[in-house]
Amino acid sequence: MPGHILVLDPAPAMQALLAHNLGGAGYRVSCAVDARGALALLAATAPDLLMLEWALPDASGIGLLRQVRQDGVLCDLPIIMLSARDSEQDKVLALESGADDYLCKPFGPREMLARVHALLRRRAPSALRASSGSSVAGDTVLRLDPHTQRVTAGSVPVNLGRVEFRLLHFLMDHPGRVHSRAQLLDQVWGRGAYLDERTVDAHVGRLRHALQPGGCGHRIETVRGSGYRYLAFDAAMCA
CATH class of the missing domain: 1.10.10.10 (Winged helix-like DNA-binding domain superfamily/Winged helix DNA-binding domain)
Structure with a gap:
């Protein structure tokens, strides 16, 4: 099951936490701090899953999410939205914009890994x-x-x-x-x-x-x- 995960989060502490836990579970992890860097990595490395923070320094995470979903190559990429926003309206917006899952910060590593594992099950049910x-x-x-x-x-x-x-x-x-x-x-x-x-x-x-x-x-x-x-x-x- 382990594969390559791209983490897009501008906070160094969150990047380090995700990389540590994902790496400990056997995943290969790449990190980006802004949308521009993430798009370059998406094109160059073809990750198996994107973990996307809502608040980015150079773009809206929702805007980037929609951009990825409109891309002919990346449209099926599994995406988990990360955010401190916890309202139902925000969660629905993210899901309707193309997110496969939504994790509210702060979250526990076990829950995070369970959601990642679930999305990366490649075989159809x-x-x-x-x-x-x-x-x-x-x-x-x-x-x-x-x-x-x-x-x-x-x-x-x-x-x-x-x-x-x-x-x-x-x-x-x-x-x-x-x-x-x-x-x-x-x-x-x-x-x-x-x-x-x-x-x-x-x-x-x-x-x-x-x-x-x-x-x-x-x-x-x-x-x-x-x-x-x-x-x-x-x-x-x-x-």
Whole structure:
């Protein structure tokens, strides 16, 4: 599991603390103090995960997060936002902007490492590996090919990130069935993922946005008080 982690935090003490604990767990750690340095390291070293402080001397961490998510090469990079901001509004903003997880300062090293381990599980959860036998899921309007990882909505190609693809794949394999946020965390992110359930809402929002140009955003339906479900073509036509 150990890989290469880029820590972007302007505080030397926090850099040293993260490098010490991550290094002790077997990870290779690089550090940057500002957005410019981080972008150079991202291009040069291709890390497996970015730990990103919200408050940077030369940019907004949220702005950098959005920039990375719009990059064709870096868009799937796992990112943990670090911040002393602890309001629900700030956490939701970070998740909706593309963060995979959010750690409020101060945090304990065991919690930090547990979240890093969870994000770096590269294998898809078993529920996705054992999905339906058909090579292409969906119908004549919305189609997903798990082998090529291509999705089309109508005749429109849909560009999805790693997590959004897994989420859509799982929901399409269980059409009409309602899944709670906790169940989706287990099945899509993997059991033991230390993530807030609002992470699911953020990724569902991004998935719907990506499907909207092809007229399929409504296929991911919110079931109030329960969770989410995928509407197959016939059900979507009747909705």
